[in-house]
Amino acid sequence: MSPQTSTPAFASRKTRHPRHVALLRRLDLVLQVAAFVALIVRHGLHFGPSDRHPELALVSFCAMAMATISLGLRYRWSLARRTFLQDYRLLLGVHGLWCVGLVVLVIFAPLWARADGTQLTRGLAVLTLSEGLVLLRVIAMAILVTRRATAVRTNPAIIMVTSFALLAATGTGLLMLPRATADGHGAPFMAALFTATSASCVTGLAVENSCTYWSRTGQVIILGLFQIGGLGILTCGAFFAAFSARGLQLKESATLRELLESDGQDARRMLRVILAFTLVTELVGALLISPLWADEPLGERAFQSVFHSVSAFCNAGFSLLPDGFHGMGQRWFVWGPLAFQIILGAMGFGVMHNVCVVVRERLRRRKPGFQHGLRRVQLNLTTKLALITTAALLVWGAVGYFLLESTAANADTLPMSVRISDAWFQSVTFRTAGFNTTDHGSMQPATKLFAILLMFVGASPGSTGGGVKTVCFALALMAVWSILRGRERIEIAGRTVPTTQVNRALTVIAVGMMVIATTTLLLVLFERQEARFLDHLFEATSAFATVGVSTGITAELTTPSQLVIVATMFLGRVGPLTLLIALAGQPTLATYDYPQQRVTLG
Secondary structure (H helix, E strand, C coil): CCHHHHHHHHHHCCECCHHHHHHHHHHHHHHHHHHHHHHHHHHHHCCCCCCCCHHHHHHHHHHHHHHHHHHHHHHHHECCHHHHHHHCHHHHHHHHHHHHHHHHHHHHHHHCECCCCCECCHHHHHHHHHHHHHHHHHHHHHHHHHHHHHHCCCCHHHHHHHHHHHHHHHHHHHHCCHHHECCCCCCCHHHHHHHHHHHHCCCCCCCCCCCCCECHHHHHHHHHHHHHHHHCHHHHHHHHHHCCCCCCCHHHHHHHHHHHCCCCCCHHHHHHHHHHHHHHHHHHHHHHHHHHHCCCCHHHHHHHHHHHHHHHHCCCCCCCCCCCCCCCCCCHHHHHHHHHHHHHHHHCHHHHHHHHHHHHHHHHHCCCCCCCCCCCCCCCHHHHHHHHHHHHHHHHHHHHHHHHHCCCCCHHHCCHHHHHHHHHHHHHHHHCCCCCCCCHHHCCHHHHHHHHHHHHHCCCCCCCCCCCCHHHHHHHHHHHHHHHCCCCCEEECCEEECHHHHHHHHHHHHHHHHHHHHHHHHHHHHHCCHHHHHHHHHHHHHHHCCCCCCCCCHHHCCHHHHHHHHHHHHHHHHCHHHHHHHHHCCCCCCCCCCCCCCCCCC
């Protein structure tokens, strides 16, 4: 072999012992899988003290130890150590944290007390640390697989549909574990499937009471499902990619912008805004609503605050209170911070990113020395439509609810402050969130129809909420207004909206109406309670719009009806049009046009 051919082959090798490295990788994979299975068995199949079956936790320790040794050997054998450190920076950080944690726990573990008042032993502390980092590695690998899927030529709609389906399936399996329920027997398949789908699709409908039926483990699983489901699996994967050494690839950036429906060019900057905005909002929200559990111990108070804060921002609607927030509408923690979190989560990440960019640019212009001749950054048309439509719906919803509920026979028995606060909070929650401060089952029939209209519109594009979206609703109204004015084009704020986007908005609304109508028809058919038709329509709209409010019939539905609601929640989260695109594959463009011919419309 000539030097010309041997040199590139040698240079392409990144290690001195490729066979040994391949063997170490296989052994590492086998041990990590075994550790993850042991983790599920120990914490899922055995309901009891956390220190039971330590031999299962020993598998996690051995897996982390072997992986650390393997990583050290691979670094020593590497021919490009600087590149190795960059490529495996995240993994090195995980194992470095494990090593530092071992030293800290060996020294200080006996000084710490457990929840039951006993001392924390060194062995238990080391095993617990190993299990936590094994779980962290598994999550990182799942995100890495999602990232690789976005780097290939895959329809973004297929990625979105598949990711939510896998998330719901994983949640179903976890909620069926005995440790997930309060009685230690595990949830039946239908209850687990319904709850996992509702949490993954950030809906909030539940067939079991989240406060009493699920254990703390089950509640944590539900919290994780609607946090991931609210942000989107692709967004979580992009977080991992954007802050790693290699960063976002071009195809990943394009896929992310399409799924978030953002026109921005810098996907990495958008991810930073989303991550910072999400964490800050959820943390501040948890602190502001924490007085609601002032009588609880610090640990319980912190968990309750974080759970409801994340649920509000993700528009999930899950609550750990026995009756939700019923009767708490006049408390400022509810109508203030909690409602504001719901609104922020429903605005959409693309909208909030655009608002943050504009606010930052205007603050910079006020600084001395700024070059004022540069082009001013402005709100784009999507942001303007989302903000204006959201504000109008909030006002219209509050006024409409207040007036309609004022016709009830017992309306005068409630103080005016309670009626106003309830009207405001229901206007917020009807469109996206699923919380309640009143009994939705006792609302006036006209109020239920009014709530159905609010739910159908839903949140803004690219947000954690559902519905046909505020921008679609605004375009439909503008299309009607343009027709009434005799205009062929939609013109908003000095801009012309492309006809294709108007058609897409009308298609989303039409498909949404068909899904709700079909779901209601099936519920009426399966339940055979014609007198509750309005409640069934309310439930169907809530499921499609991923709102989560209910008149109290969810737990009473038969199994076929629950399956219908599950399918409707999934359709509502991924979007009717997105699902149609995923099923149809890549669109084909016609190379010809037929002659035009007018038809009679009326």
